[in-house]
Amino acid sequence: MANIVLARIDERLIHGQIRLQWGKHSGANTILVANDEIAQMEALQAPFKASAGSDFSVLFRTIDQAITNLPKAGPDRKILVLCKNPTDFARIVVGGVELPEINIGNMHFHEGRTAVNKYINVDKEDMRAFEVLSENGSVCTLQHMPESSKECIFEATKNLVI
Template sequence: MPNIVYTRIDERGLHGQVAVGHGPHSGCNLILFANDDVANDPAQQALAKMSAGEFDTRFFTIEKTINVIHRANDKQKIFILIRSPQDALALVKGNVLLSKINVGNMHYKEGKKQIHDTVSVDENDLAAFRELISMGIECTIQRNPSDTPINMVDYI
């Protein structure tokens, strides 16, 4: 069974706040960036590696994550970084055991409604969060580890 210690949704990807704040807070030694676009883009991977600091990094598609995470070494303390609640839902439906998801940054765009300082959602996002929550997965908004987590249930 993989040792998944933290899961975060952050549209910005792997950047300093993740590596300096959430990484140490989580106790991870590996950041797995599960995202189809990043897994196929060496330039995005190079930028993310520069931000990763001391952490070992992997860049997998959602499908590859589902297929290989169960073979992870027990010594790997895995921080899964994703960009959307839809990615989280796909992982869970693929039998990746997530119990809690930290929601960091989901940018405002046309068609999205801002529900918190750093989180904007559309109906597809809300549907994914509702399904995750109905599966018993705790979803909390928390920009920085020092911030008090806010339960997504309060916003959906």
């Protein structure tokens, strides 16, 4: 089984907060960006690699490649898995990769999304994905920074009309 030290949803993917806060806090030495679009377009990868600096190995995989390759990773790889949305993580978990906890970072406002807090906006598709994750044993918690308190997505959204 892969040594996944953090699974995080962040639409921005790799940026300073990931490198300086979450990467260091988690002890990761590898960042795996699981995203179909970016994995297939090398031109989109360069800015993310630059943002990670030399502190991390940075890998870009499609969701299917992540499902196939994560279980093969050696224990020396301490992996921070980044996805842009909960649907991609739901695909990974349904594909057989165990993720006991998924950290929900930044999900920007888009048409049709409802604000949960300053950083998290969700729609019905997102909430269905969180249900799938929960059904497959993943706890999904909102946590902006490592020192911030955690809150279950279902607790945070229980009074919202989505």
